[in-house]
Amino acid sequence: MSRKRKIFTFISAFGIGLASYTNCTAAEVLDNTSLRNTGDIINPSTTSNTSQVAAVAKEMKPFPQQVNYSGIIKPNHVSQESLNTSVKNYYNNWKNKYLKNDLSSLPGGYYVKGEITGNADGFKPLGTSEGQGYGMIITVLMAGYDSNAQTIYNGLFKTARAFKSSENPNLMGWVVADSKKAQGHFDSATDGDLDIAYSLLLAHKQWGSNGTINYLKEAQNMITKGIKASNVTQNNSLNLGDWGSKSTFDTRPSDWMMSHLRAFYEFTGDKTWLNVIDNLYNTYSQFTNKYSPTTGLISDFVVKNPPQPAPKDFLDESKHTDAYYYNASRVPLRIVMDYAMYGEKRSKVISDKVATWIKNKTKGNPSKIVDGYELNGTNIGDYPTAVFVSPFIAAGTTNSNNQAWVNNGWDWMKNKKESYFSDSYNLLTMLFITGNWWKPTPDEKNIQNPTKSEIQSEYKE
Numbered sequence: 001m002s003r004k005r006k007i008f009t010f011i012s013a014f015g016i017g018l019a020s021y022t023n024c025t026a027a028e029v030l031d032n033t034s035l036r037n038t039g040d041i042i043n044p045s046t047t048s049n050t051s052q053v054a055a056v057a058k059e060m061k062p063f064p065q066q067v068n069y070s071g072i073i074k075p076n077h078v079s080q081e082s083l084n085t086s087v088k089n090y091y092n093n094w095k096n097k098y099l100k101n102d103l104s105s106l107p108g109g110y111y112v113k114g115e116i117t118g119n120a121d122g123f124k125p126l127g128t129s130e131g132q133g134y135g136m137i138i139t140v141l142m143a144g145y146d147s148n149a150q151t152i153y154n155g156l157f158k159t160a161r162a163f164k165s166s167e168n169p170n171l172m173g174w175v176v177a178d179s180k181k182a183q184g185h186f187d188s189a190t191d192g193d194l195d196i197a198y199s200l201l202l203a204h205k206q207w208g209s210n211g212t213i214n215y216l217k218e219a220q221n222m223i224t225k226g227i228k229a230s231n232v233t234q235n236n237s238l239n240l241g242d243w244g245s246k247s248t249f250d251t252r253p254s255d256w257m258m259s260h261l262r263a264f265y266e267f268t269g270d271k272t273w274l275n276v277i278d279n280l281y282n283t284y285s286q287f288t289n290k291y292s293p294t295t296g297l298i299s300d301f302v303v304k305n306p307p308q309p310a311p312k313d314f315l316d317e318s319k320h321t322d323a324y325y326y327n328a329s330r331v332p333l334r335i336v337m338d339y340a341m342y343g344e345k346r347s348k349v350i351s352d353k354v355a356t357w358i359k360n361k362t363k364g365n366p367s368k369i370v371d372g373y374e375l376n377g378t379n380i381g382d383y384p385t386a387v388f389v390s391p392f393i394a395a396g397t398t399n400s401n402n403q404a405w406v407n408n409g410w411d412w413m414k415n416k417k418e419s420y421f422s423d424s425y426n427l428l429t430m431l432f433i434t435g436n437w438w439k440p441t442p443d444e445k446n447i448q449n450p451t452k453s454e455i456q457s458e459y460k461e
Contacts, residue, residue, distance in 0.1 A: 061206050062144020063087075067435040069340040071348075072397045074435060075410040083434040086414040087427075091142050094427050098420050099135060100126070101155055103178050106162050110135070110155030111176045114420035121185065123177035129188065132160050132172060133195025134424040140202040141431050141438070150207055153199075157213060160196050167242040170226030172196060174241070188242040190231045190255045197222040198260040201267055201440040216267070223264045228272060235305070236272075236279035240315075249305045253298045254330040256280045258338035258347065259439070267442045277338075281346045283307045284335075288350075292375040296353035299375060300327035309375065323380055324373045326421075332391035333429050339398055340432070341439040348398050355396040359405050366393060366409040386416045386426035394429050406433070 064084040068074070075083060101110045103126075112131035136156045143149035165171040165188040172193055173186030200219030209216040230242035237251050244250065258277055265273035287307045288296050300321045301310035314321035321327075332354055339347035361377060362368035369389045372380030381388075393409030396402035410433065413426055431437040 058150075059144045059206055060208070061438055063142050064145070064434070064436050065438045067438050069435070071343070072340045073400055073403055073406055074397070074433060075407045076403060077407045078410075080434075083410075084436070086410075087430050087434055087436060088145055090414065090417075090423075090427055090430060091138070091145070093417060094138070094423055095146070098131075098424070099139075099152065101152075103159070103176075105178050105180045106159060106183075108155055109159040109162060110152055111159050112156075112420065112424065120175050120177065123175060123179055123182045123185075125175050125177055127176035129160070129163075129172040129174045129176075129192025129196070131192075131420065131424065132156060132176070133192045133199065134428060136160070136199035137195055137202065137437075138424070138427055138431070140199055140206050141436060143206050153203060154213060157196075157200075157218075165242055168226055168230045170222055171230060171242055188230070190227075190238055190241055190252070191257075193222065193227055193231070194255060194257050194260050197227060198257070198263060198440075201263055205440045220268055223268055224270065227264075228270070232272060232276060236275045237283065238276065238280070249307070250301065250303050250310070251283075252301050252327055253284070254300075254327045254334065256284070256331065257334045258344065259334075259341050262338065262342055262344075263440055267440075284350060285346075288353075295324075295357045295373070295375065295377045296350055297324040297357075297373060297375050297377070298328055298331060299323055300325045320372060320380060323375060325380065326371070326387065329371070329388045330391060330425060332395040333425075333432065336394050336398060337432060337437075351395040351398045355392065355399065355402055355405070358392045359396070359402065364405060364408070366405070366412045384412075385418060386413055386422040386429075389413060389416070390426045390429035394432055397433065 064080075064087075066080050066084065074080075098113050099110060100113045101108070103109045103111065111127040112135035113127050114131050116125045116128065136153060139146070139149050139153045139156065143153075146152070159176060160172045162183045163173045163176055163186070164184050165173045165186065166184055167187045169184070171188040173182075173184065174189040174192065175182060175186045197219050200215045200222065203213075204215040204219065207215070231238050231244075233239050233246050233248060235247075235249065237249065238255050239245065239248050240250060240252055240255075258280065261273045261277050265271065283302065284298060287298055287302060290306075291309060292298065299309035300317065300323065301314050302308070303310045303314070309322040312319050312322050317327075318325060332351065335347050336351045337347075338344040339351060357377065358369065366389050367384050369384045369392060370379050370381040371383050371385045371388050374380060389409065390413045393406060393413060396405045396409070413430065416426060417423055428437070
């Protein structure tokens with residue numbers, strides 16, 4: 001196939017979300033000032049009744065895990081039980097609305113349905129690798145509450161494998177369509193593969209790897225033979241898909257999933273991932289120091305070296321590819337999780353700056369957030385959609401001074417239901433904020449754990 005770098009659009013009743021195919025055990029204690037002990041503090045009450053205990057007996061980390069990460073605040077105006085109930089209710093709606101297993105061309109294959117437009121080479125597109133990644137993470141984290149989670153997860157993985165990329169078969173093609181001819185027809189999108197590979201690590205810790213699917217082996221193959229081979233560039237960055245050059249500086253910050261990359265290191269022992277993390281933090285710092293020193297915002301796409309915003313209409317994506325728009329809106333969640341799970345101080349510096357700016361911009365009212373900003377903070381959009389609001393709330397969890405912000409944000413996001421794109425990302429953020437997105441940690445045997453110097457170089461705040 002020709003590599004058509006076209007967009008597909010997720011449409012809600014109130015806004016438009018853009019995405020593109022260009023588009024628990026404790027952590028190791030480190031005795032230094034940059035990293036802190038990030039042991040997961042689990043509330044011992046992880047099941048609510050005896051019937052649930054029976055339903056989740058095979059899960060090793062059944063929902064709710066309700067982790068309390070050191071240095072991270074949760075909404076404190078409601079109980080943990082109330083937080084968990086809101087997640088369950090939101091999941092029920094998300095599952096009923098978007099999770100499908102009606103592919104006649106792939107019986108037993110599950111996918112996450114998203115209404116998309118764009119060039120799908122004559123196929124009727126039903127979903128994407130991006131949605132597949134979201135769905136696989138959500139499903140494995142909800143295991144225990146959803147007694148059918150492993151069946152669903154395995155069905156999602158079946159689809160991901162069947163719709164392998166035309167460029168690298170260890171990755172997923174970006175389109176799901178109900179046709180055998182679509183399987184192996186499309187090339188990849190980096191974000192979907194990062195989430196899929198990471199979800200396999202979660203699945204290994206949730207169900208073990210001795211069953212039908214060896215989750216750990218599949219994850220390690222995808223990480224090394226897929227993502228490292230095709231998406232890690234010569235300059236230790238991430239390209240946009242396996243169709244991209246290995247020498248490019250073109251990258252999409254919403255793919256900078258720092259805690260994913262750190263987990264890839266922990267489960268493979270490959271220091272490449274630490275080099276990528278360091279480079280991406282350096283790129284973020286260089287970019288924001290020059291283009292957004294007050295806001296800390298980053299553009300949908302970043303190009304060249306030194307880094308700069310992509311031009312408008314980059315790859316025909318949108319007229320706001322040089323601004324904080326529907327791709328970059330996802331970045332704050334991906335960044336803050338590195339502080340929550342691994343104590344990365346660079347993550348906290350970024351999160352604190354972004355949260356301080358948006359709180360001041362909106363006078364502490366999350367409903368005043370809009371769907372798009374210039375890098376200097378000037379409004380582009382006019383509508384508060386969850387894929388913008390929720391990540392900004394997540395950024396605020398690194399500082400107790402933001403307690404009212406987090407509380408108000410939670411009340412807003414728990415009831416916000418729109419489109420596949422916003423709802424999926426909202427649910428992921430809710431799982432994080434409630435402590436129900438736990439950190440996958442490798443078995444000590446035969447797995448190299450990071451040292452202080454390997455995880456983080458000195459960072460000057």
